[in-house]
Amino acid sequence: MELFQNFLQQTITLFAIMDPIGVSAIALSLLSPNITKSQIATIAKKSTTTILIAFFVVLITGDLILKLFGIHEDSLKVMGGIILLLMAITMVRGIGSEKRSKNENNKNDEELAIIPIGIPIAFGTGLFTTIIIFKNQLSTSVEIFSLIVSFCINALLFYLVLKNSIYIKKYLGVTGQNIITKLMGLIVGALSVQFIISGIVNLTKSYL
Template sequence: MMVDFFNLLLQYTITIIAIVDPLGVSAIMLSLLPQNTTKEHINKIAAKATMTIIVAFFVVLLSGNFLLNLFGIEIDSLKVMGGIILLLTAIKMVQGSMESKNQTEEERQEAIKNDEFSIIPLGIPITFGPGVFATIIILRGEHLEMLSLSALVLAYLIVALSVYLAFKNSIYIRKYLGITGQKIVSRLMGLIVGAIAVQFIVGGVSVLVKHYM
């Protein structure tokens, strides 16, 4: 049982961390902030953004099956749609087009002064986007046992911790990896996300074809 738990934990952690891409979103966070942002303020933003994505995770985890049943959506249909969303995200990651648009200095100053910046857009949808939303519902719907549910929760908390550390140390990450290094990591994560997306699509389509044909 412990072997199955750790296998699921490893699988879920790799899947979610590839989709979230902590190094990539930390670079986006820095691009949204002015150059004179203090380390203390970055720490505050990191903590609040991390709490945002943790709360969002548990909301989706607890309400996901209810929403599927409410709208009469089959999990395999969601796998196909979620796979398409992930595939589009993966293409953007590989092409390096996930970076934020240029802002004026006035907009940057307003962003750093506004506490909601940590929640929207940094927490949602930059870090916790549609791809993460769909993936959590799919993983939750595929495995209903307590063992897999515990592995999913722990895996996400591990990913949330990695996001916090990436945000908190984003200045040092950029210093040592450089912009090019961060882009390389994001492109590699994009390839993994693309492979996960294809698995979701193929798995969902194969079941739907057998069901309706």
């Protein structure tokens, strides 16, 4: 039961941070207005492959990074929480997509699939730190497998949303997409506060 609850929490958290609806809106602002269905399907496939590779790299090397730089897990929690909080504020305020579109609109569509759509828009610092934090909270191979399944489910959702982003935009409209992004921002913000408080409390105990 506890394993399922953790799995559910991880899935919802990763979904909120990844925010595929918001990412699809940003992606459409970067891509050509005349992009075809087959082109956007190819971009969705490349972007999804990118975030999957990034996930497994972080999952495998996350502990090594912490040990290499001598970073305490709780310190990462506090810093990761601050990053997520800034991200949440950006999501709630609905800013950032315009800047990205202006900076990237001179590139070919398929060149944008890996950078910046895959990294850092879909797989950014918030997702990076969250995965490392989750990994350090796990103790068994079953729990690690659960995290992998959780991310793979989100990667599949990301692929489906990005692949069908043209239809989603027509159905939801800009206002609908913004509302969903703001709701995801609230969830990410609440999670960030938990990370910050938990990290500070544990650091205080270890240094006192």
